[in-house]
Amino acid sequence: MRLRIVGAVALVVSAAVHLYLWFDGVRQQSVGPMFLVNVVAGVVIAVLLLRWEHWVPPFLTLGFGLATLGAFTIASTVGLLGVHTVWAGGSVWTAAVAEVVCIVVGATLLVRERATLPGMAHAQGRHAA
Numbered sequence: 767m768r769l770r771i772v773g774a775v776a777l778v779v780s781a782a783v784h785l786y787l788w789f790d791g792v793r794q795q796s797v798g799p800m801f802l803v804n805v806v807a808g809v810v811i812a813v814l815l816l817r818w819e820h821w822v823p824p825f826l827t828l829g830f831g832l833a834t835l836g837a838f839t840i841a842s843t844v845g846l847l848g849v850h851t852v853w854a855g856g857s858v859w860t861a862a863v864a865e866v867v868c869i870v871v872g873a874t875l876l877v878r879e880r881a882t883l884p885g886m887a888h889a890q891g892r893h894a895a
Contacts, residue, residue, distance in 0.1 A: 773827050773871035774812040779864040780834060781808025783857050804834060821879040828872025835865040 781804065788801040811830055815823040838861070841851045851858075 769871055769875060770815050770823075773824070773868060773875070774815045776864040776867035776871065777808045777812040777815065777827060777830065780830075780861050780868065781805045781812070783861040783864070784808070787857060800837070821876060824872045824875035824879060826872075827868050828876065831865040831868030831872060835862060835869070838862065838865075 784801045784804040788798060788805070792798050792801050807830060811823060811826045815827055838851070838858075
């Protein structure tokens with residue numbers, strides 16, 4: 767449960783940074799609506815991660831981290847929907863660290879969940895004939 771709490775905090779931190787940036791002027795850019803989707807998704811996934819003991823919330827946490835960090839990487843290299851940004855500023859690094867934590871926590875929880883899924887634990891090491 768401790769790892770799920772860490773993941774939920776990371777999701778909320780990323781969501782909070784995106785909400786701050788939206789109020790700070792991103793809402794005027796083409797990516798503004800995506801920032802609000804990020805805020806809502808981060809909060810919803812955080813609640814799911816804490817309340818639902820299933821493999822889906824860790825999967826969503828991993829996907830959230832990959833998608834959000836991936837979108838920022840694209841925006842800072844070739845641009846995303848006409849927006850070009852740089853790896854500078856406290857909010858950028860705070861969100862990036864939170865998203866890396868989402869990736870690590872989501873992947874770790876998925877690996878742990880795989881070991882407890884019925885049929886998956888004893889199927890390891892067996893190959894199709």
